[in-house]
Amino acid sequence: xxxxxxxxxxxxxxxxxxxxxxxxxxxxxxxxxxxxxxxxxxxxxxxxxxxxxxxxxxxxxxxxxxxxxxxxxxxxxxxxxxxxxxxxxxxxxxxxxxxxxxxxxxxxxxxxxxxxxxxxxxxxxxxxxxxxxxxxxxxxxxxxxxxxxxxxxxxxxxxxxxxxxxxxxxxxxxxxxxxxxxxxxxxxxxxxxxxxxxxxxxxxxxxxxxxxxxxxxxxxxxxxxxxxxxxxxxxxxxxxxxxxxxxxxxxxxxxxxxxxxxxxxxxxxxxxxxxxxxxxxxxxxxxxxxxxxxxxxxxxxxxxxxxxxxxxxxxxxxxxxxxxxxxxxxxxxxxxxxxxxxxxxxxxxxxxxxxxxxxxxxxxxxxxxxxxxxxxxxxxxxxxxxxxxxxxxxxxxxxxxxxxxxxxxxxxxxxxxxxxxxxxxxxxxxxxxxxxxxxxxxxxxxxxxxxxxxxxxxxxxxxxxxxxxxxxxxxxxxxxxxxxxxxxxxxxxxx
Amino acid sequence: xxxxxxxxxxxxxxxxxxxxxxxxxxxxxxxxxxxxxxxxxxxxxxxxxxxxxxxxxxxxxxxxxxxxxxxxxxxxxxxxxxxxxxxxxxxxxxxxxxxxxxxxxxxxxxxxxxxxxxxxxxxxxxxxxxxxxxxxxxxxxxxxxxxxxxxxxxxxxxxxxxxxxxxxxxxxxxxxxxxxxxxxxxxxxxxxxxxxxxxxxxxxxxxxxxxxxxxxxxxxxxxxxxxxxxxxxxxxxxxxxxxxxxxxxxxxxxxxxxxxxxxxxxxxxxxxxxxxxxxxxxxxxxxxxxxxxxxxxxxxxxxxxxxxxxxxxxxxxxxxxxxxxxxxxxxxxxxxxxxxxxxxxxxxxxxxxxxxxxxxxxxxxxxxxxxxxxxxxxxxxxxxxxxxxxxxxxxxxxxxxxxxxxxxxxxxxxxxxxxxxxxxxxxxxxxxxxxxxxxxxxxxxxxxxxxxxxxxxxxxxxxxxxxxxxxxxxxxxxxxxxxxxxxxxxxxxxx
Numbered sequence: 008x009x010x011x012x013x014x015x016x017x018x019x020x021x022x023x024x025x026x027x028x029x030x031x032x033x034x035x036x037x038x039x040x041x042x043x044x045x046x047x048x049x050x051x052x053x054x055x056x057x058x059x060x061x062x063x064x065x066x067x068x069x070x071x072x073x074x075x076x077x078x079x080x081x082x083x084x085x086x087x088x089x090x091x092x093x094x095x096x097x098x099x100x101x102x103x104x105x106x107x108x109x110x111x112x113x114x115x116x117x118x119x120x121x122x123x124x125x126x127x128x129x130x131x132x133x134x135x136x137x138x139x140x141x142x143x144x145x146x147x148x149x150x151x152x153x154x155x156x157x158x159x160x161x162x163x164x165x166x167x168x169x170x171x172x173x174x175x176x177x178x179x180x181x182x183x184x185x186x187x188x189x190x191x192x193x194x195x196x197x198x199x200x201x202x203x204x205x206x207x208x209x210x211x212x213x214x215x216x217x218x219x220x221x222x223x224x225x226x227x228x229x230x231x232x233x234x235x236x237x238x239x240x241x242x243x244x245x246x247x248x249x250x251x252x253x254x255x256x257x258x259x260x261x262x263x264x265x266x267x268x269x270x271x272x273x274x275x276x277x278x279x280x281x282x283x284x285x286x287x288x289x290x291x292x293x294x295x296x297x298x299x300x301x302x303x304x305x306x307x308x309x310x311x312x313x314x315x316x317x318x319x320x321x322x323x324x325x326x327x328x329x330x331x332x333x334x335x336x337x338x339x340x341x342x343x344x345x346x347x348x349x350x351x352x353x354x355x356x357x358x359x360x361x362x363x364x365x366x367x368x369x370x371x372x373x374x375x376x377x378x379x380x381x382x383x384x385x386x387x388x389x390x391x392x393x394x395x396x397x398x399x400x401x402x403x404x405x406x407x408x409x410x411x412x413x414x415x416x417x418x419x420x421x422x423x424x425x426x427x428x429x430x431x432x433x434x435x436x437x438x439x440x441x442x443x444x445x446x447x448x449x450x451x452x453x454x455x456x457x458x459x460x461x462x463x464x465x466x467x468x469x470x471x472x473x474x475x476x477x478x479x480x481x482x483x484x485x486x487x488x489x490x491x492x493x494x495x496x497x498x499x500x501x502x
Numbered sequence: 503x504x505x506x507x508x509x510x511x512x513x514x515x516x517x518x519x520x521x522x523x524x525x526x527x528x529x530x531x532x533x534x535x536x537x538x539x540x541x542x543x544x545x546x547x548x549x550x551x552x553x554x555x556x557x558x559x560x561x562x563x564x565x566x567x568x569x570x571x572x573x574x575x576x577x578x579x580x581x582x583x584x585x586x587x588x589x590x591x592x593x594x595x596x597x598x599x600x601x602x603x604x605x606x607x608x609x610x611x612x613x614x615x616x617x618x619x620x621x622x623x624x625x626x627x628x629x630x631x632x633x634x635x636x637x638x639x640x641x642x643x644x645x646x647x648x649x650x651x652x653x654x655x656x657x658x659x660x661x662x663x664x665x666x667x668x669x670x671x672x673x674x675x676x677x678x679x680x681x682x683x684x685x686x687x688x689x690x691x692x693x694x695x696x697x698x699x700x701x702x703x704x705x706x707x708x709x710x711x712x713x714x715x716x717x718x719x720x721x722x723x724x725x726x727x728x729x730x731x732x733x734x735x736x737x738x739x740x741x742x743x744x745x746x747x748x749x750x751x752x753x754x755x756x757x758x759x760x761x762x763x764x765x766x767x768x769x770x771x772x773x774x775x776x777x778x779x780x781x782x783x784x785x786x787x788x789x790x791x792x793x794x795x796x797x798x799x800x801x802x803x804x805x806x807x808x809x810x811x812x813x814x815x816x817x818x819x820x821x822x823x824x825x826x827x828x829x830x831x832x833x834x835x836x837x838x839x840x841x842x843x844x845x846x847x848x849x850x851x852x853x854x855x856x857x858x859x860x861x862x863x864x865x866x867x868x869x870x871x872x873x874x875x876x877x878x879x880x881x882x883x884x885x886x887x888x889x890x891x892x893x894x895x896x897x898x899x900x901x902x903x904x905x906x907x908x909x910x911x912x913x914x915x916x917x918x919x920x921x922x923x924x925x926x927x928x929x930x931x932x933x934x935x936x937x938x939x940x941x942x943x944x945x946x947x948x949x950x951x952x953x954x955x956x957x958x959x960x961x962x963x964x965x966x967x968x969x970x971x972x973x974x975x976x977x978x979x980x981x982x983x984x985x986x987x988x989x990x991x992x993x994x995x996x997x
Binding site: 024025045047048051087090091092093094095096097109112113114116117118119128129245246247440441 | 519520540542543546582585586587588589590591592604607608609611612613614623624740741742935936
């Protein structure tokens, strides 16, 4: 029996009827050429033969005197965890996303190890899907993607004989886990910082002091917890979810980033800011001041990729939703993120935790426990998980999309998580079905906002040196060409 | 806004993470001759056009100052409530039951009206299925079957233009509801009896007195709450369910009943007693004393069939699981049920409520609230709901099975509910997936127990008057013939 870490325990205790706290991911897969119509059936049959499980997939929750422990499940029953499903006709991606929305809304049974995997067939284009859900007390998003990566290969043939996730597992760190800013964050931060020595506290105090100074002087690049305007995302959530997913072109995002001297992540945040502005404006719900996004940052240390546990710190950034001009929004977001990075780069992981806890823990507490508050911790979570950088295969089928299906909580009814992968960025949007209606509209707006940023780049691009009246320069063509091509590619995954 | 009745409110308050309190039913349907492979798709399309709802399908739960009310949902969203699903290949009934098990395990979202309907295609034999779940706070089993009956017709053509359940609805009684023996039972019973006048109390006191006297004198036909031996069904339940369903031949059951001078329900109880004995013996878990079954009795008054509400009283019967001989078990159960009926026939509905509450309410309280107790209220619930007596059609498809999917609670991990319909009895068994493993074995045992009772009848049948050595008499043939035919018919629905 192994006692749960403080943060993992928090994910169990904060869970309630309307707020399941598992995370998931949806893989879209292209069966190999020549695969018969029974590809999914044969695959399901093969996977069911793997009844040996590795931790944490065989960890069952036990409660003793009010405390939670993991225990090996000696009556492991794969039939409970592995489910084969089929989409009804017409089998569009829309039907797939509706199915994932429903399945993701249901709680995991605490009498069994807290995960379930669904193999889904019946897409009209012949692709299959795999949706895996696992409790956040067992793994975070990065650990989840790492696990999936280990089940895939860049060699199609080799991938056919690889083990399924539950047989590969992910070893959990036996050392005390680093703290993160959650309700238990203050205490965890204290522990982390004392592990690094009492001298480590000084830089934290210095940064907290500088932050307070910046706040008082009205530095507009600073986003503080509890300063976000309340909007429709900051409501009590229902028990139903809506999942929307789409892939966007990485080369296009990179080209925009280069033109603005920003990172790809800055561009993604600008796409989100623009899309959220349009969504809220449509509904007459756009706040006058800028929305704030919580951006989880992995504080996973080097050489620890193989261990599944929660090591996340948050930073906050403004999304400049009060600005109408896409280029101005892009620049404001870049400034915000640069400010954050400058502050955070000075701190060790332990110090970063302590800093985050000091600045954000009270806000996090009120948000997670649903206490009333005039302002919100933030308006939306936008998380970014690195995915595989090559063409990958799972059980012989080519990976065609790897969409995160995250969790939402009271006062945080929308979560946008994305996986950057090869030449695609796979967005997964999860929202409260009731308080965030028609969330799939955001998918179109994200695409249109990327196009708007590209137009800004074209407009501001220095005119070619030789002639102003010349037809499009080669460099412009290069930017434009992948744009249209990628638009088509991403549309094929549209909801 | 309408305040919830005491009993309906109890079903909401006693619900928890492991114990959802909705009920359901599964309809198996045979599409009309010549129906294309898109029959289900077209049907789903047609049903989705009915966006007008009738009470209680448009009732949304609202909570004010801790009290529950029904309110009309002005943002009714059929897409949340109507779901089209498909079974993966091979599409056996086994896959259908596994799907219903999973879907029935999930809670209804209290932000929406508390029901959901699933149209399921993909059965290998071309049949389709319809599974409807509705919260027990909104309807009981009888109201549910009544609603479904109203959506069907004995005229195939006419059935095609009939409204779906949510558009037909079921009007809820505006009068104060009669009480039932639940945690709130004592109070409700008091109310019911005072409505019938103070003079009505005397017969109740007399019956309670007689019951106590019978108990003290060791009358073995009396089954009292809290006297049942604890067995594996009397455990805390997990959040996962296993549903098993099968149809059995009504003519065979009737023939056995006639031979034993018993009712069809007595035979059904004897089949259950025998099957449960074998199931528990297999596992080395058979208690020495007889199991006790809670048998809900509808106290619905005449001319109230059209109103959906909870009007149920319980009686208890021994299942004679300590007896090995099927005929002896059959007789013991008949005696128990006759004793019950004699007591209950003397009482008016209100008196019956008061009597049941007096004898059983304390037991019901401990069972429903999960408090520890040395003995159990009962070991299993065996409920019987009358279904349609003719060949019925729903949306052009012939009804081929109407299986109730009931609920289970802590200390009551197995529920057997059946619908008697035309020439079939449709059994629906719902059990905790964890504490009642392989519940589908009971389906086979039920069939074999019916056959064993038939053999007892053949053995004890008086020899033909003329010759002992004669070949089978016509009457024996009549009994035997439908037996084999019906076995085949019921097997076609087997899990």
